[in-house]
Amino acid sequence: xxxxxxxxxxxxxxxxxxxxxxxxxxxxxxxxxxxxxxxxxxxxxxxxxxxxxxxxxxxxxxxxxxxxxxxxxxxxxxxxxxxxxxxxxxxxxxxxxxxxxxxxxxxxxxxxxxxxxxxxxxxxxxxxx
Amino acid sequence: xxxxxxxxxxxxxxxxxxxxxxxxxxxxxxxxxxxxxxxxxxxxxxxxxxxxxxxxxxxxxxxxxxxxxxxxxxxxxxxxxxxxxxxxxxxxxxxxxxxxxxxxxxxxxxxxxxxxxxxxxxxxxxxxxxxxxxxxxxxxxxxxxxxxxxxxxxxxxxxxxxxxxxxxxxxxxxxxxxxxxxxxxxxxxxxxxxxxxxxxxxxxxxxxxxxxxxxxxxxxxxxxxxxxxxxxxxxxxxxxxxxxxxxxxxxxxxxxxxxxxxxxxxxxxxxxxxxxxxxxxxxxxxxxxxxxxxxxxxxxxxxxxxxxxxxxxxxxxxxxxxxxxxx
Amino acid sequence: xxxxxxxxxxxxxxxxxxxxxxxxxxxxxxxxxxxxxxxxxxxxxxxxxxxxxxxxxxxxxxxxxxx
Amino acid sequence: xxxxxxxxxxxxxxxxxxxxxxxxxxxxxxxxxxxxxxxxxxxxxxxxxxxxxxxxxxxxxxxxxxxxxxxxxxxxxxxxxxxxxxxxxxxxxxxxxxxxxxxxxxxxxxxxxxxxxxxxxxxxxxxxxxxxxxxxxxxxxxxxxxxxxxxxxxxxxxxxxxxxxxxxxxxx
Numbered sequence: 001x002x003x004x005x006x007x008x009x010x011x012x013x014x015x016x017x018x019x020x021x022x023x024x025x026x027x028x029x030x031x032x033x034x035x036x037x038x039x040x041x042x043x044x045x046x047x048x049x050x051x052x053x054x055x056x057x058x059x060x061x062x063x064x065x066x067x068x069x070x071x072x073x074x075x076x077x078x079x080x081x082x083x084x085x086x087x088x089x090x091x092x093x094x095x096x097x098x099x100x101x102x103x104x105x106x107x108x109x110x111x112x113x114x115x116x117x118x119x120x121x122x123x124x125x126x127x128x129x
Numbered sequence: 130x131x132x133x134x135x136x137x138x139x140x141x142x143x144x145x146x147x148x149x150x151x152x153x154x155x156x157x158x159x160x161x162x163x164x165x166x167x168x169x170x171x172x173x174x175x176x177x178x179x180x181x182x183x184x185x186x187x188x189x190x191x192x193x194x195x196x197x198x199x200x201x202x203x204x205x206x207x208x209x210x211x212x213x214x215x216x217x218x219x220x221x222x223x224x225x226x227x228x229x230x231x232x233x234x235x236x237x238x239x240x241x242x243x244x245x246x247x248x249x250x251x252x253x254x255x256x257x258x259x260x261x262x263x264x265x266x267x268x269x270x271x272x273x274x275x276x277x278x279x280x281x282x283x284x285x286x287x288x289x290x291x292x293x294x295x296x297x298x299x300x301x302x303x304x305x306x307x308x309x310x311x312x313x314x315x316x317x318x319x320x321x322x323x324x325x326x327x328x329x330x331x332x333x334x335x336x337x338x339x340x341x342x343x344x345x346x347x348x349x350x351x352x353x354x355x356x357x358x359x360x361x362x363x364x365x366x367x368x369x370x371x372x373x374x375x376x377x378x379x380x381x382x383x384x385x386x387x388x389x390x391x392x393x394x395x396x397x398x399x400x401x402x403x404x405x406x407x408x409x410x411x412x413x414x415x416x417x418x419x420x421x422x423x424x425x426x427x428x429x430x431x432x433x434x435x436x437x438x439x440x441x442x443x444x445x446x447x448x449x450x451x452x453x454x455x456x
Numbered sequence: 457x458x459x460x461x462x463x464x465x466x467x468x469x470x471x472x473x474x475x476x477x478x479x480x481x482x483x484x485x486x487x488x489x490x491x492x493x494x495x496x497x498x499x500x501x502x503x504x505x506x507x508x509x510x511x512x513x514x515x516x517x518x519x520x521x522x523x
Numbered sequence: 524x525x526x527x528x529x530x531x532x533x534x535x536x537x538x539x540x541x542x543x544x545x546x547x548x549x550x551x552x553x554x555x556x557x558x559x560x561x562x563x564x565x566x567x568x569x570x571x572x573x574x575x576x577x578x579x580x581x582x583x584x585x586x587x588x589x590x591x592x593x594x595x596x597x598x599x600x601x602x603x604x605x606x607x608x609x610x611x612x613x614x615x616x617x618x619x620x621x622x623x624x625x626x627x628x629x630x631x632x633x634x635x636x637x638x639x640x641x642x643x644x645x646x647x648x649x650x651x652x653x654x655x656x657x658x659x660x661x662x663x664x665x666x667x668x669x670x671x672x673x674x675x676x677x678x679x680x681x682x683x684x685x686x687x688x689x690x691x692x693x694x695x
Contacts, residue, residue, distance in 0.1 A: 009460075009461060009464070012461075012464065013464055016464070016465075016468035016471075017468075019468070019472065020468065020471040020472060020475065023472075023475035023478075023479070024471055024474065024475045024478075024494065026498060027467070027468075027470075027471030027474070027475070027497075027498070027501060028471075030467065030471075030498075030501050030502065030505050031464065031467050031468060031471065033505055033509075034463070034464060034467055034504070034505045034508060035464060037505070037508045037509055037511075037512050038460040038461075038463070038464065038508070040512055041460070041508070041511065041512055041515065042460075044512075044515045044516070044519060047519060048519050051519060051520075069521055072520050072521060073520055073521070075520065076516055076519070076520030079516065080513075080516060136605075139607055140607040143607070198609075201609065201644065202607065202609055204644075205609060205610060205643065205644070206605060206607070208575075208643075209575040209576065209577065209605070210575065210576040210577060210602050210605075210610045210643040211569070211573075211574075211575045211576040211579070211643050212643060212644055212645060212646065213569050213573070213643070213645070213646055213647045213650050214569075214573040214574065214575055216646055216647060219646075247646050249645075249646070462695065466692055466693075466695060469688070469692035470689065470692055470693070473685050473688050473689045473692065474689070476681075476685055477682065477685050477686075477689070480678055480681050480682060480685070481678070481682075483678070484674060484675060484678040485674070486678075497689075500693070
């Protein structure tokens with residue numbers, strides 16, 4: 001049911017921004033950004049519940065919580081980066097958008113290094129010496 | 130101090146004149162206002178300068194000097210804030226104010242091919258106070274009456290300027306118009322030609338002074354034409370004229386006589402002899418046009434009756450009562 | 457949820473009106489006034505958007521356990 | 524419901540303000556035209572009627588409409604009361620006082636104040652010359668006022684409306 005609301009909101013915002021575009025493009029961009037924010041805020045609630053469920057599973061299956069945290073961080077970074085890039089791409093600044101995506105990837109890589117090393121170590125342990 | 134005079138004075142001068150001593154204010158004849166020169170008043174024959182507080186001074190040094198603003202304000206009040214509507218009178222050099230006072234003006238004249246077109250930058254004012262003394266003529270009236278014809282004689286009032294000539298003939302006109310003696314008899318139709326609007330002091334054609342019920346006034350009209358017009362239009366029994374002196378005036382007087390109406394006129398002069406050798410009046414006297422001559426003087430104050438002569442120049446005996454009583 | 461919808465309409469309304477004011481003023485020859493009006497409109501909308509962005513980021517930080 | 528009412532009120536206020544400004548702009552040339560007619564009528568009164576200034580003022584004030592007729596009437600009455608003030612003072616104080624009731628600007632007021640210096644003090648030609656001078660200046664002023672009205676009247680109306688709408692949306 002929420003999906004209808006979101007889609008409705010998106011449609012309205014799109015139409016409004018079209019109206020404003022030919023007179024004052026900046027307002028159209030601001031409107032788009034604002035709608036994006038609103039929809040994200042709306043989703044935050046859902047994401048929060050998903051993450052809690054993941055945490056419970058991790059706790060039950062006593063995986064090291066550190067891994068889970070980094071994974072969550074990575075997902076957060078991904079979200080924000082993607083959100084920012086889209087908004088800026090919407091504003092017509094392709095270069096800046098790609099720069100943001102790049103920075104997103106790198107940050108994720110940085111976060112991922114400890115996990116990758118841990119995996120490699122376990123794989124090496126499994127392999128007969 | 131007459132209310133009508135205070136009304137035309139600007140505020141600064143009003144306060145000054147308000148505290149003039151009462152007896153002087155009563156006798157006031159002239160007020161001389163000159164821009165940046167000492168303020169002077171003339172009363173009962175003498176003159177004094179006025180100080181800032183309304184005190185009277187012999188010497189002009191400490192007298193109040195009206196400012197340019199005072200003069201402009203005075204001119205505005207005189208002309209009801211519209212100098213343009215008094216151009217005609219400015220050209221003659223005087224303005225008559227309600228209350229009968231005549232204000233002589235002095236300033237820079239603008240002439241056009243010899244004739245004065247306009248008076249500008251008016252800096253000198255001479256307010257001559259009109260004094261309407263009822264009864265001024267009672268003493269002299271009995272001598273001017275031609276009983277059989279039930280009309281007054283042709284009379285010429287002779288006196289130097291400012292001796293109460295106008296006051297006398299104004300009262301004469303009033304008494305004759307009301308009927309004499311003391312209204313018992315029927316009044317006569319009186320016609321007044323008031324060239325300088327001084328006898329009747331008309332404002333917008335309406336006389337300010339009481340001149341009797343049967344009087345008509347032709348205001349601001351030259352004497353010669355005025356007399357002719359009155360004779361044709363109003364058929365007066367008695368014609369009153371002020372200050373005749375021009376040839377056409379004499380002509381008009383003769384015309385009036387033929388028309389059957391009596392003439393009372395005035396002329397400048399110190400006495401009968403002085404008038405005798407005046408060019409125009411000489412013929413009038415020689416032809417014995419006037420059957421009565423009244424001579425006034427200032428011996429006992431303005432308007433003192435000096436003597437009355439008949440047409441041949443002999444003195445008419447004056448009864449005790451008519452003799453020069455206190456003015 | 458519906459607060460945001462009205463906010464969206466608000467932004468759209470401001471945008472449209474400021475645009476109209478701008479054109480009217482430009483037509484009348486008062487260019488500078490027009491630019492001023494647009495600037496003010498923009499600032500207002502910017503403030504609204506930024507406050508919302510601030511909310512969003514703080515929410516994300518809270519959820520994704522950023523330290 | 525109340526919010527809606529408030530919104531409508533604000534909107535009305537905004538448009539009202541816009542229309543008021545527009546009306547002021549429209550009034551200005553009309554009142555200047557009346558002022559010109561008044562001065563011309565004064566000129567005829569002075570040049571041919573020889574009527575006194577106070578009466579001329581009152582006569583002229585009868586043929587004018589509300590804000591100006593009151594002004595001339597007041598001057599006429601003060602002059603005929605001949606309170607000893609000079610024409611210049613009476614004229615200038617009344618003009619300054621009455622100006623806030625009219626929708627005219629400083630330029631016209633200056634012209635009128637200038638006229639007050641010589642009004643009634645000089646002879647006929649001079650009066651007519653000054654009045655004509657005043658009239659020609661006022662005509663130039665009126666021309667400028669008229670085209671200003673043409674340009675800004677519509678603007679004020681729409682601006683008023685938009686301002687009202689903007690405020691409503693902001694508060695909403």
